[in-house]
Amino acid sequence: xxxxxxxxxxxxxKIYAASLIIVVMLxxxxxxxxxxxxxxxxxxxxxxxxxxxxxxxxxxLLNTSERYHSDLFRQIGGDGLLAQPETIPADEFETGxxxxxxxxxxxxxxxxxxxxxxxxxAYMQVAQEIESVWLRxxxxxxxxxxxxxxxxxxxxRGYLQRLSDTSQSAITxxxxxxxxxxxxxxxxxxxxxxxxxxxxxxxxxxxxxxxVQPMLRMxxxxxxxxxxxxxxxxxxxxxxxxxxxxxxxxxxIVDENQSTKKRDI
Numbered sequence: 648x649x650x651x652x653x654x655x656x657x658x659x660x661k662i663y664a665a666s667l668i669i670v671v672m673l674x675x676x677x678x679x680x681x682x683x684x685x686x687x688x689x690x691x692x693x694x695x696x697x698x699x700x701x702x703x704x705x706x707x708l709l710n711t712s713e714r715y716h717s718d719l720f721r722q723i724g725g726d727g728l729l730a731q732p733e734t735i736p737a738d739e740f741e742t743g744x745x746x747x748x749x750x751x752x753x754x755x756x757x758x759x760x761x762x763x764x765x766x767x768x769a770y771m772q773v774a775q776e777i778e779s780v781w782l783r784x785x786x787x788x789x790x791x792x793x794x795x796x797x798x799x800x801x802x803x804r805g806y807l808q809r810l811s812d813t814s815q816s817a818i819t820x821x822x823x824x825x826x827x828x829x830x831x832x833x834x835x836x837x838x839x840x841x842x843x844x845x846x847x848x849x850x851x852x853x854x855x856x857x858x859v860q861p862m863l864r865m866x867x868x869x870x871x872x873x874x875x876x877x878x879x880x881x882x883x884x885x886x887x888x889x890x891x892x893x894x895x896x897x898x899x900i901v902d903e904n905q906s907t908k909k910r911d912i
Contacts, residue, residue: 669850672843694817697750701814704747708763709807711739712770716800723777723788740767753817759810766803773799861890865897872901 744764751757773796780791861883868881879901881894 666850669843669846672846673840694752697752698814698817700750701747701752701756702811702818704743704750705807705811705814708740708743708747709804709811711743712767712800712803712807716796719774719777719796720792723781723792751814753813756810756813756817759806759813763803763806763810766799766806770796770799770803858890861894865894869897869901876905878902878905 744760744767747760748757751760776791776795780788783791864881864883868879871877872879879898881898883891883894
């Protein structure tokens with residue numbers, strides 16, 4: 648029991664401990680808010696950058712496919728053809744697709760990119776038929792172009808356009824997410840600040856309950872003894888700190904003083 652009492656905190660230690668808790672709460676709240684905001688800012692910044700690059704790459708693929716498809720139409724509609732026209736170069740398109748997959752930021756965009764790749768494969772498969780229709784009459788070549796190749800190209804172009812629209816929509820969503828992340832990042836600080844206010848109120852209560860009120864009670868007890876000779880009967884048990892020890896010393900001094908007065912009488 649004596650060992651336990653020796654380890655009890657004194658008044659100064661209790662005040663320091665309460666102050667330290669408040670300081671730690673404020674520091675942690677600031678650190679959490681700073682870390683969360685930095686993390687979300689980096690994430691949203693990377694997301695927006697990738698979305699913008701995705702839009703640019705998709706437009707490049709769209710322009711490339713449209714240019715080659717238009718060139719093919721001009722060549723296949725002419726007379727006196729000397730060489731077989733080229734379709735969209737597979738290496739160029741696949742390189743663009745690989746770069747695109749590297750910057751896609753959402754699952755929806757990846758699914759759309761898969762659809763683009765499948766549509767391009769279908770386009771290339773139909774485009775290979777050009778070897779058999781190249782030397783046919785112009786009306787047959789034109790019919791093949793509009794009724795076969797144009798159909799799969801329309802799907803390819805549609806998927807590319809939808810992928811571009813999806814990436815542009817992701818930029819808008821990222822902007823909204825950035826606003827939400829700002830509020831999420833400051834919430835730890837707000838919560839910690841509110842907790843700090845509660846701790847400050849508890850700290851004031853602690854000072855009043857464990858220090859101010861005991862001191863006032865001891866002061867009233869001494870005043871009653873000095874004015875009317877009443878016995879000093881102030882008692883409390885606040886954990887064996889210096890205030891309780893001082894109260895016991897005061898009671899002992901008052902009791903000794905009363906005994907001395909009685910002997911003198």
